[in-house]
Amino acid sequence: MDINKSPTFDGTLKRVRTEVSDSSSSDEESMLSSLTVKKSRVISLDIWPRFLVIESSNDGALQKLSPFAVEKxxxxxxxEPKSVKKLKNGSLLVECSTESHSKCLLKSKMLCNISIKVSVHKSLNSSKGVIRSRDLEGVSEDEICENLSSQGVSFVKRIRVRRNNELVPTNTFIITFDKPLLPESIKAGYLNIPVVPFIPNPLRCFKCQKYGHGQNTCRGKMTCARCGQFDHESKTCHIDISCTNCKGNHFAYSRECPRWQLEKRIQQVRVAKRVSFPEARKLVETKSAVAVEKSYAAAVKVSTTSTSVQTDLTWPDGVDRYQKLSDVEKAQKRAAKAVQMLCPKCP
Known part of the structure; x- marks a missing residue:
């Protein structure tokens, strides 16, 4: 009798699964699991600091160095690094092209006989994205972060909204990655969830209502977010509404404010182009100034088209205008003669 067949109750033979097939299937599963482990390891090994900051112990020492000497x-x-930029404080921002270059720079202590300190940039080596999934409703933030750590996730924050004076958790998460390039999607268990860039809201000071800094570092006066006047808060204010930033009829924190919309565009450019906040502000303000200049030039532009030119456009090219007028008069006379022939009594 064939070892791969067993008799049934009616005497027929039925093929059954042997131990060999079980072992082969288990081998396939083990191979797939090993490939998955290797893939996760490759992802984790790809995480290394690409943006480094080189600063000297002596203030202004790096600014005196020749750019040719620094490059050599x-x-x-x-x-050769991918890019080198000088920051406002005189430090150098270096974008490394390889992992070995990054490690060598982190170990460096001297640059052109100047004592230096090389550190990892605080924000450019990471990226933030947003994911949304109803299947993650009952999953904690720690569990998500732990299971996505192999994909470069270092921090997870669930977005909460205020409803009826209570913070209600949503199914939207802000994911922080330990790499500058944001992935298009992540693998959360059997789910493949798209990742979109996280664009923060503009930073507004709760003290002076200006943008670009917080109240802890504010040097301005206490300004009301309702009326725009000084030395009182909006909670006890009953004066007419006036924005302190644009003088519009809305609160200082309103999203209808042109200033708020400008600051939001700055945040979008900063995230999209991977530049610093001052560079993004410069790009947006320069573009806005060019747009205003073009609109102003279009408004004050005087048309130089005359009536004679418009009349000329009605005639074919190469035909004298006065000759064309005489031809029209001749045609009118012929039409008048034809009318008189049809109706002799007409004047």
Missing amino acids: VLQGLAG
């Missing part, structure tokens, strides 16, 4: 020294350490 950086190339001699571990190869």
Whole structure:
């Protein structure tokens, strides 16, 4: 009798699964699991600091160095970097092209006989995205972060909204990645969830109502968010509404404020182009100034088209205008003669 067949109650033979097939299927599963582990390890190994900050112990020492000398020294350490920029405080922002270059720079202590300190940039080496899924409603933030750590996730925050004076959790999460490039999607168990860039709201000071800083570092006066006047808060204010930023008929924190919309565009450019906040502000304000200049030029532009030119456009090219007028008069006379022939009594 064939070992792969067993008799049934009616005497017929039925093929059954042997131990060999079980072992082969288990081998396939083990191979798939090993590939999954290797893939997760590759993802984790791809995480390394690409943006480094080089600062000197002596203030202003790096600013006196020749850019040619700095370039040669950086190339001699571990190869040519992807980009080098000088910050406002005189430090150098270096974008590394390889992991070995990043490691070598982090170990460096001297640059052109100047004592330096190399550190990882605080914000450019990470990225934030937003995911939305109803299937994650009952899953905690810690569980999501732990299971997505192999994909570069370092922090997870659930967005909560205020309803009836209570904070209600939503199914939207802000995900922080330990890499500058945001992935298009993440694998959360059997789910493939798209990731969209996280664009924060503009930073507004609760003290002076201006944008770009917080109340802890504010040097301005206490300003009301309702009326725009000084030395009182909006909670006890009953004066007419007036925005302190644009003088419009809305609160200072209104999203209808042109200033708020400008600051929001700055945040969008900062996230999309991966630049610093001052650089994004410069790009947006320059673009806005060019748009205003173009609209002003279009408004004050005087048309130089005359009536004679418009009349000329009604005639075919190469035909004298006065000759064309005489032809029209001749046609009118012929039409008048034809009318008289049809109706002799007509004048």
